[in-house]
Amino acid sequence: MASSTPKNSPKPDNKPIATKPATAPKKKTEQQIPRQQKQEPRKKQDKKPAARTSQPTQPQKASVKVKAKPKQKQDAATNRPKLDVPSFLTVANFAQILRVRVPELLQKMAGLGFEDMTNDFILDFETASLIADEYGFEVNTNDDLGADLFPAPEPKDEKLLKPRAPIVTIMGHVDHGKTTILDYLRKSSIVDGEHGGITQHIGAFVVKTPVSKKTITFLDTPGHAAFLNMRERGANITDVVVLVVAAEDSVMPQTKEALRHARNAGVPMVVAINKCDKPDANPDKVVADLSGHGVEVEDYGGEVPTVRVSGKTGLGMADLEETIVTVADLLDLKTQEDKTPVEGWVLESEVKKGLGIVATFLVMKGKLKPGAIIVAGQTWCKVRVMKDEFGKPLKVAGPATPVEISGWKDIPDAGEMGLEAPTEALAKKVITNREKRKLLLEEASQIEEMNKRMKERIEASRREEKIREYQQEGLTIDDIKELEPELFDLEAEKQIVVPYVIKADVSGSAEAIAQSITGLGNDEVQSSILYEEVGAPTESDIERAKIAGAQILAFNVKVPKNIINSASLAGVEIREFKVIYHLIEDVLETLTSKLPKKFETKVLSTTSVKQLFEITLKNKNKMTIAGCRVTNGVLKRSSVVRVMRKGDEIFRGKIKQLKHEKDDVAEVRNGMECGLSLDGDISYEVGDVIESIEEVEIKRHL
Structure with missing residues (x-):
């Protein structure tokens, strides 16, 4: 962002910066910071982030006063890496710059004493500096070097908001029939084109349902563990999750993962119990298992609808369709289509012969047209060719429309947000700044x-x-x-x-x-x-x-x-x-x-103390000799031994002297008698057991 509006910025009825402050935070200091006046509550609208804001004008800011940090911390900060940021930015914008998730940043701010924070709360320099300090950075206000593209605010004029189609994600276990259900809904054959019948990439398709005649955009996410990351991206851009569970298999590991992703996304869920046409189908067990995993199914008085279907025969598919439409209608999904820059998400990217780099792009706001400039992550594109999922050229794509676009300078990463820039110059500046910040953050x-x-x-x-x-x-x-x-x-x-x-x-x-x-x-x-x-x-x-x-x-x-x-x-x-x-x-x-080494004690021989003898040495010192019998193994003079008394180890050391009759010997075998003394301070008792031992390293595994 910059301190002035760019030449090709949106028209005045769509200001490019979120000027409406959220409730001011309360800093937990000795003096309570007064709240700002709260804004009017907004009507329920589209849950997706709005399109981008480019370089902003200075907004009305919500200032937050905090206690000064100790001097030594301030001095240490002078040696920290410096991040260039705009004069004013929202919490969500700052999270993007710091490359952290918004919930993580909000949690960090809560730990600093800020309360009642929202994604679109506007941070001033003092507050941004305090937060950056927690991440090990010093912020530097520079509206040129800090220029970036951010999601735009919702319009003040609600008449600009129009209903959009819901984004519905299909999730579930491998081969539970997700693609078969989609195939039935859109009356096309995509299963045969997939290797092994398993979907290998996120696919986006627009479906006009045969019963309600309403439009739904479906995302078909892979179900196997190798594509966990892609499935998470699918859950994060969806309005409704359809969890597909096979009636004969019930809840599987990927089903549990899909449940977790759906809960993290915070979106409604519909359960499609598939393959109910099979003789071994047991949909009631599926419902019970889901309830056991915390899903509040309607069958047991909860809010999550379950529909018994067969993607192969069409059983219950009309009910599934109407259930999805009903759940989506309750969300009252709206977004701005006109007089706003484009915002969307990159779902897939690849290099195609004759087209170069192409990406499947899901438009979430605005109208995408050929010639538009889109920035996604560390790359940008001037849309050269735009096609629908059937490969037909498009002249315009509105919200909830997936399109394949070409013209990218580099391959964008799947899951990146794409934002429209008014000029190529700004797009290049944003990319340069993002690359510098990324390098700085990684190096730090x-x-x-x-x-x-x-x-x-x-x-x-x-x-x-x-x-x-x-x-x-x-x-x-x-x-x-x-x-x-x-x-x-x-x-x-x-x-x-x-x-x-x-x-x-x-x-x-x-x-x-x-x-x-x-x-x-x-x-x-x-x-x-x-x-x-x-x-x-x-x-x-x-x-x-x-x-x-x-x-x-x-x-x-x-x-x-x-x-x-x-x-x-x-x-x-x-x-x-x-x-x-x-x-x-x-x-x-x-x-x-x-792994740290671990050892077990191996007993090589066992010797019992039968009687004690006291002898006088040449220096007239007395020494106790243990008269023993070897009961197991071979007792060697070089052995390490331990003395056990009533099951407890009372001594561990080496043999000082080992005799058989009157001769010094190197070893004594099983059944033979011997006399021995140990190298250390020990008082023998009849009945003690002397074991020769060896510490053996245990082979460890992860």
């Missing part, structure tokens, strides 16, 4: 992680050195634990973290690998991702990996010989892979090798 995060790892290694080295010093003074480990238990307690409680740097051929692979290995391990050892990037490893990667003690995972990229040599000299290991499963297995093996 990496530096923080590397400093943390360095501090941990220094602290571990300090503890080890301290323990060695005590041992040189003659103290045993038990003595040191009693003297300074913190030298061991911290180490025992600490989880071992194994950091990785991921370098891959494409961003999709890097992201998939990061998601696959993030959090692998247990409470003793766990993997972490320092960062993931596209391209072969570089000298910079080696330097950063060395500081953090990280291993570099190179996936589908050729590592230059000079980089291999540099890594070897730096002590950084580079592991190369072509198959993701091999990479994951290698990470698991590494984590397993880092």
